[in-house]
Amino acid sequence: MKPSWIPKGLFLGFVFFVSILLVKPIGISTQYSVTSGIIHSVVEKDIVVQKGKEYISRIDYYNQDGIARSIANPYNFSMVFIAGVFIGGTLGRIIFLKNKYFIKENEKLEKDSISRMRLFIGGVILLYGARMAGGCTSGHMMSGVMQLSLSSIIFTIVLFPIAIFIAKKVGE
Template sequence: MMIQTMSFLIVANVNPLEYSGPAWSPYLVGALIGCLSMLTFYFSNKPLGASTAYARVAGMLGNLAAPQHTGRLKYFRDNPPKVGWELMLVSGVMFGAFAAAWSGGELTGRLLPLMWQERFGVDSGLLRIVVAFLGGGLMAFGARMAGGCTSGHGISGTLQLAVGSWIAAIFFFIGGIVTAMLMFA
């Protein structure tokens, strides 16, 4: 992946440090994510992944709401809910996204992007929140069913040349293309 990105940069004659957009350069960020993944393997012998964090949060919430039921579930007996490195990674991603939006001049404070307003109207804030939560829930469910999320399969798994991760990554892109075509049609 890194070699493909670097060859694209050479062919396109693009300097990743001189990105003209307001956001951070996607080439530089992609290279940094690759470095982070390699360092994570080197220092902790663990792949990057975020979906386990959501399962741990669900377990912690389950311990608050129904501790006896949560304690009987095999998954949470084998993987006790706790604040682990996965949850810290997700927290870091959220902090990093905020820092990137703020430093890139893209922190708008708007609930509804202009594209959403044009498609669904100005008064569709509740619809956006419901769609976002449903989409997030479906993605979390899919990630748990697939044995990993986009970062687990798409970054760490492909880096290890895992066939299942390559298949998952291909379908991530297909799903993204179909979604973009539906949204921008």
């Protein structure tokens, strides 16, 4: 008997609701912008300055979505979230490798570095497009749809058919 997806979906929805209620919507792509800003601040020390209680930058991009504040104070919920995604994925891979419900990689894909590179480039393009829409895949598809954000709903409606098509092509 296969495990039911309903309790898992309800649990995930609960986690997102609690995150939005207590901290902020879950998303990860902004932290890549913060990381680039942290690297930038090593080269130019005054890229982010504090004025009163606010942090501002002469780079307009850093002044949106709290990026300037996160550059100045990088130890925050989102950086912990990034570490948790990496650690959780690694632990899941190790723990559930032998589980009969764990989806194993396509053997052809494991041996084909060109396919891996195509998938990597596709992921970069997806991340770039999501940032252009003001978020990331997790931010748009989970937190954004939960908040009924129009850009998130459009992103999700466009992404799903494309993702299904690509998944079928890669699986062939």
